[in-house]
Amino acid sequence: MTDTILSLSDVGLTLDGNAGPVEILQGISLDIEQGSSVGLTGPSGSGKSSLLMLMGGLERATRGSIQVLGQDLGAMDEDQLARFRRGRMGIVFQSFHLVPTMTALENVALPLEIMGEADAFARAEAELAAVGLGHRGHHYPSEMSGGEQQRVALARAVVTRPAVLLADEPTGNLDAANGAAIMDLLFGLQERHGATLVLVTHAPELAARCDRVVQLSDGALA
Amino acid sequence: MMLSARIAARELRGGIRGFRVFLLCLMLGVAAIASVGLVRGAIREALSDQGAMLLGGDAQYDFTYRRATPEERAWIDDHAAAVSEVIEFRSMLTRGAGDALETALTQVKAVDGAHPLIGALVLDPPVPMGALGPEGGLPGIFLDQILADRLGLAPGDTVQLAGQPFAYRAAITREPDSTGAGIGLGPRSIVALSAIEATPILAPGSLYETEYRVILPEGTDLDAAKTAAEARFEGAGMRWSDSRRAAPGADRFVDRLGSFLVLVGLAGLAVGGVGISATVSAWIERKAETVATLRALGAAGGTIRAIFLWQLAALSALGIVAGLGLAALVVVLAAGVIEAALPIPVTIALSAGPMLEAAVYGALVAAIFALWPLARMATTRSGALYRAGRGRRWPSWPALVLMAVLVAVLLAAAVAFSGLVGLTLGTFGGVVGALVLLWLAAFGLRLLARRAAHLSRGRPALRAALAAIGAPRSEAAPVILSLGLGLSVLAAVGQVDAALRSAIQRDLPDVAPAYFMIDIQNSQLPEFLTTLDTLGTVDKVETAPMLRGVITEINGQPAREVAGEHWVLRGDRGVTYATTPREALTAGTFWPEDYAGPPQASFAAKEAQELGLKLGDKITVNILGRDIEAAITSLRDVDFSTAGIGFVLTLNPAALQGAPHVHIATIYAAPEDEAAILRRVAQEYPNVTAIRVRDAIARVSEALGTIARATSLAAGVTLLTGFVVLIGAAAAGEGARNWEAAMLKTLGATRATILRSFALRAALMGAAAGLVAIGFGALAGYAVLEWVMEAQYRFAPLPALAIVLGGVLVTLTAGLVFALRPLAARPARILRARE
Structure with a gap:
């Protein structure tokens, strides 16, 4: 029997818009098993990315509860959430979100430094090498291609060996060849580290590579 | 209406949002310069309008050490409608005897019956001038209230002047012919000339000055009168002055201090320039797509530049007018306080000259600093304008030449307005030097931040702070430049002031005499020396x-x-x-x-x-x-x-x-023996005037303090402008901080870590600005002490520490105010806004 690592119960999200409150998500209940991979798909505006942000504690649900590794995210304040993410969650974004003023190596080492790990740089170097960028450690993001930047972002996400890997359309800004390479890398890393992967994607063929596909429509599970 | 002006007008319909820093910087700089200019102008006008009153006549013949001979006096009488003779000297007032003897140094004015020729002496009680005449066997004396208080005198009491008894009749409230400028060594006494004519005060060799103030016959040309007087008294040691420049000392002092303060105000405007440049850069950045679209639609480069220039001209005019309005308000509100603090009757009112001067400076500084980003935009290719991170290009040669010309015009205007080439060029050089030094410091700090990154391993807050400082679009340069210049002026004032005071206190007591005694008659000298010898102290x-x-x-x-x-x-x-x-x-x-x-x-x-x-x-x-x-x-x-x-x-x-x-x-x-020596000398040699060196030094320190306060006030405006620029920079960087905070939270950083990182970078930049300011202050202190005052400069650590702490505090405040929103924001929204 596999353990549930991520559990959402009747989750809803309402945000304030210019024209009044906008209901982004409603009545989402979902359990994700440890070590599995889940593809979140659906049309634009269906709430995929918002759901991913709720799972990462980067956004707060306005209704329902979210349990990750047995912890209720709704009961935590901003700092508790930040501490909780340390070493437990890795997040990859469509726009990479690397710190432009830091080198690739520093970017990868940053989460380990935040955790207070003494060997942050040695581990970061190894992780960069694992994504094929061992020779680019001292380059700044602006000196790298989009594909390379996303590989750095992947290395940064997995360097702490997180139990949960959240990826928000990680190939959205890349061409087909780079996109495919990144996905291979992502699934490879997930498999190697035994992490649970939640992947937001538009592409059915990428979703199909996941153990399970969850479809969203108009902010609800389809 | 021109196409560019029409488009500019449409663009301005959006209001002044995004230009607040631009307008505030310009307004503060212009207001500071206009305020100083208005006060200086009012004093200058008073000195010139009231020239005759301050001089005590249309013109004055001044003889050192002697009175005019009967022939000379006859010539003066023949060439004037009215003449008044005044003798000025320093002397000692004493009261009581023995150990209870009280003494006071005074500047005495012995006047004839015609005094004052112009205006009136204001006395308390309001007795007539005739009260100086003998009454009850004693001639009268009017004293400055300070003297009367020091000697405990009430009207009717007897006081000795140079050993001669006088009856104190009234306190002097205001003299019509006193500028009060410069450093007088003693408060004023007024006696009748007839009362001292028979005393040893006017004995041959005594130190006094005789002034013959005259009212010239109607229609006399001052130049012709001066030429005639100088011809008549050639080689006779006569000095001429007339109402056109009645108080040359005060005139020079007001001119120099006023001009210096205007130049400090100009430094403030230069700081504002950093804010202006940053605002215009950000504005152009925001408008990049509009520019690209206009170009794509066929608008020529000239048209696009004109659109921006129209808007800048309109905004500059708004900033300048607001600055002039603020200056007018401040000056009108503070007029009463300023007028009361000045020793001559001055009416502070609004006048066009100083306002125009401030407006010219404002317009030139706005043009110079706004042109830089504008000129850089002009060299950017259309395609590049659509892309983020457009790269940095240098302005074209013609634009650089235009800016150099504008800087030259600004310098020429400053020289023309102040009329003091050396002072203006010196201050200008100091400001430019400080700006270069600050720029180098910003560059150095960025370099250091990049190099020192490895030292921050394991310290994420420090790493993020160093990375932000070392980044290509770092805030370091605008922050250090804007804050550093104001701090530099303050540090310079602090170092010079502290060093001068410590030089006076440190050096003088070891070497300086206790008293400086003048007017010792030839015949008195041997006995005088014997008396001192017998004192044994x-x-x-x-x-x-x-x-x-x-x-x-x-x-x-x-x-x-x-x-x-x-x-x-x-x-x-x-x-x-x-x-x-x-x-x-x-x-x-x-x-x-x-x-x-x-x-x-x-x-x-x-x-x-x-x-x-x-x-x-x-x-x-x-x-x-x-x-x-x-x-x-x-x-x-x-x-x-x-x-x-x-x-x-x-x-x-x-x-x-x-x-x-x-x-x-x-x-x-020794200081403890000074009083007894003074009593003995005053008793036995009443004609000898004793100047206590410590008192004289105190007066000099007092004057220095006033100048330091005035300069600090002007520097304070520079600092305020710097703060506005800092706030502007912090506000402009809020978006970047939002993202950074969100990113760091995603990676597990707590708000405390993020706040520490923001605080660290602000403190590092503030400290850098403070350190440069100290270096600049020390340099200024060294230059003034060693070269101008010829005293030994010693670094004053306390004012320096205050400057660094001040710098850190100001940047921290500006930085942290704009850190609150990023800290509170939800990461998801910030990050997704960038997707």
Whole structure:
């Protein structure tokens, strides 16, 4: 029997818009098993990315509860959430979100430094090498291609060996060849580290590579 | 209407959002300059309008050390509608006797019955001028309230002036002919001329000045009157002044201080320029797509530039007008306080001149600093404008030339407005030097931040702070530049002020005499020295014969034409004679003790060098109306900083044979013995005037304090402008901080870590600005102390520490105010906004 690592119960999200409150998500209940991979798909505006942000504690649900590794995210304040993410969650974004003023190596080492790990740089170097960028450690993001930047972002996400890997359309800004390479890398890393992967994607063929596909429509599970 | 103007007008419909820093910077800079200018203008106007009142007549004939002969007086009477004679000297007021003897140094004015020719003396109680006449057997005396209080006098009490009894009749509330500028050594007393004519005060050789103030006949041309007077009194040691420049000392002081403060205000405007440049850069960044679209639609580069220039011109005009309005408001509101603080009646009102000056400075600074980003935009290609991170390009050559021309025009305007080339160029150079130094410091800090990144391993807050400082689009340059300049001016003021005070306090007590005594008659000298000797508390006495003379010619040419406005040539100077040199000779040989040949002079070496004098040169000195031509045969190393006896000019005794003179003495004693010495001298030698060196130094310190306060106030405006720029920079960087905070939270950083990182970068930049300011302050302190004051500079750590702490505090405040929103924001929204 596999353990549930991520559990959402009747989750809803309402945000304030210019024209009044906008209901982004409603009545989402979902359990994700440890070590599995889940593809979140659906049309634009269906709430995929918002759901991913709720799972990462980067956004707060306005209704329902979210349990990750047995912890209720709704009961935590901003700092508790930040501490909780340390070493437990890795997040990859469509726009990479690397710190432009830091080198690739520093970017990868940053989460380990935040955790207070003494060997942050040695581990970061190894992780960069694992994504094929061992020779680019001292380059700044602006000196790298989009594909390379996303590989750095992947290395940064997995360097702490997180139990949960959240990826928000990680190939959205890349061409087909780079996109495919990144996905291979992502699934490879997930498999190697035994992490649970939640992947937001538009592409059915990428979703199909996941153990399970969850479809969203108009902010609800389809 | 031109196309560019029409489009510019449409663009401006959006309001001034995004231009608040631009407008505030310009407004504050213009307001500071206009306020100082308005006050300076009002004082200048008062000095010029009330010239006759301040001088006490249309013109004045001034004789040092003597009164006019009957023939001279007759000539003066013939050329005037009214004449008033006034004799000014320093003396001692005493009250009581024995151990209860109270003394006070005073500047005495002995006036005739015609005084004052213009205006009226305001007295308390309001007695008539006739109250100076004898009444109840005693002549009257009017005293400054301070003197009456110090001696505990009430109207009707008796007080001794130079040993002569006077009845105190009233306190002087306001004198019509007093500028009060400069450093007087004692408060004022007024007596009748007739009351001192028979006393030893006017004995030959005594130090006094006689002024004949005149009302000229209707229609007299001042230039013609001056020429006639100078011709009549040629070689007689007469100095002419007239109502056109009644108080040259005050005039010069107001001019210099006012101009300096305007230049400090200009420094503030330069700081504002950093904000202006940053605002315009951000604005152009926001408008990049509009520009690209306009270009794509076929608009020529000239049209696009014109659109921006129209908008900038409109905004500059708004900022300048707001600044002038603020200045008007401040000056009108503070007019009462300022007028009350000034020693002459001044009416502070709004006038066009200073406003125009401030507006010109504002327009030029806005143009110079706005042109830089505008010119860079002009060299960016259309396609690049659509892309983020457009890269940095240098402005084109013509744009750089235009900016250089504008800087030259600004400099020329500053010189023209102040009329003081040296001061303006010096201050301008200082400001530019400080800006370059600050820019280098910002560059250095960024370099250091990048290099020191490895030191921050394991310290994510420090790593993020160093990364932000070292980044290509770092805030370091605008923050350090804007804050550093204001801090530099404050640090310079602090260092100079502290160093001067400590130089005075540190150096003088060891070497300075306790008293400086003047007016010791020839016949009194031996007895005077014996008295001091018998006291047993006097460590050392030095005396020297003292005459006063004006150096009129150098090698047969008018001295001022040869050597300019050197202080040695300004008015009369002390002259002495000696058989042996008092100081070490640096060149030439001193005359033999029995020398009786043609007059010879020994000159102070440093002053001789400044005047261009060398051995063998001939100088003409007018002493008591007699011209003495002497050859310079030796140069001496005179140190004026010891406050001991030191004469620029020493003549051989025979050259001054027969000239009546007095002696001066410096008395060295322990502070606790000073009072007893003064009492004894005042009792036994009432005609001798004692100047307490510590009091004189206190007056100098007081004057220094006032100048330091005025400069600090002007520097405060610069600092305020810097703060506005900082706030602007912090506000502009809020978006970047939002993202950074969100990113760091995603990676597990707590708000405390993020806040620490923001605080660290602000503190590092503030400290850098503070350190540069200290360096600049120390440099200014060293320059002023070593070169201008010729004293030893010693670094003052306390004001320096205050500057660094101030810098850190200001940047922290500005940085942290804009850190609150990023800290509170939900990461998801910030990150997704960038997707």
